[in-house]
Amino acid sequence: MAANSKGWFNLEAAGGAIPDTQFFEGDSAFKFLGLTRTQRLYGFIGCLAAGFVLSLLGSIFLFLGSLASFAILYAIGTVISLVGTGFLVGFTKQLKMMFKPVRVVATIVFLGSIGLIFVGAFVIRSDILCIIFVIIEYLAYTWYTLSYIPYARTAVLKVFGM
Numbered sequence: 001m002a003a004n005s006k007g008w009f010n011l012e013a014a015g016g017a018i019p020d021t022q023f024f025e026g027d028s029a030f031k032f033l034g035l036t037r038t039q040r041l042y043g044f045i046g047c048l049a050a051g052f053v054l055s056l057l058g059s060i061f062l063f064l065g066s067l068a069s070f071a072i073l074y075a076i077g078t079v080i081s082l083v084g085t086g087f088l089v090g091f092t093k094q095l096k097m098m099f100k101p102v103r104v105v106a107t108i109v110f111l112g113s114i115g116l117i118f119v120g121a122f123v124i125r126s127d128i129l130c131i132i133f134v135i136i137e138y139l140a141y142t143w144y145t146l147s148y149i150p151y152a153r154t155a156v157l158k159v160f161g162m
Contacts, residue, residue: 041087046131058072069131103144117130
């Protein structure tokens with residue numbers, strides 16, 4: 001390995017192959033740390049992976065019957081995944097994008113379903129309701145994500161005959 005190599009996955013050595021797109025523009029939430037684009041991308045991927053693992057662990061606890069552990073781990077996992085976007089676009093820009101008219105309904109349903117998971121776990125104590133709220137959350141997140149892809153929502157609606 002060369003002396004100036006920074007590891008097996010070195011985006012900096014790619015000669016600036018990461019384009020300066022909307023994901024690296026503006027004021028990142030972590031700009032004050034002086035992170036490079038590569039470090040910000042690693043932070044995003046790390047948060048996404050950690051969030052996924054925590055949500056998966058929470059889901060395992062749900063099927064083991066521990067609603068409290070499920071709700072806490074699942075919610076923390078979801079929030080950590082969302083925090084990861086701060087590495088790319090910054091929290092302020094992410095919030096503005098989330099509440100644009102095209103995404104506001106999906107965002108509210110998504111965030112509301114996270115709260116409803118807590119209600120299902122701690123107030124109602126129903127594993128079935130928790131599963132329903134998780135499904136609603138995933139559907140809302142999928143609809144939210146599709147809003148960033150031109151004509152994706154239209155294509156999905158056509159597939160389902162709507």
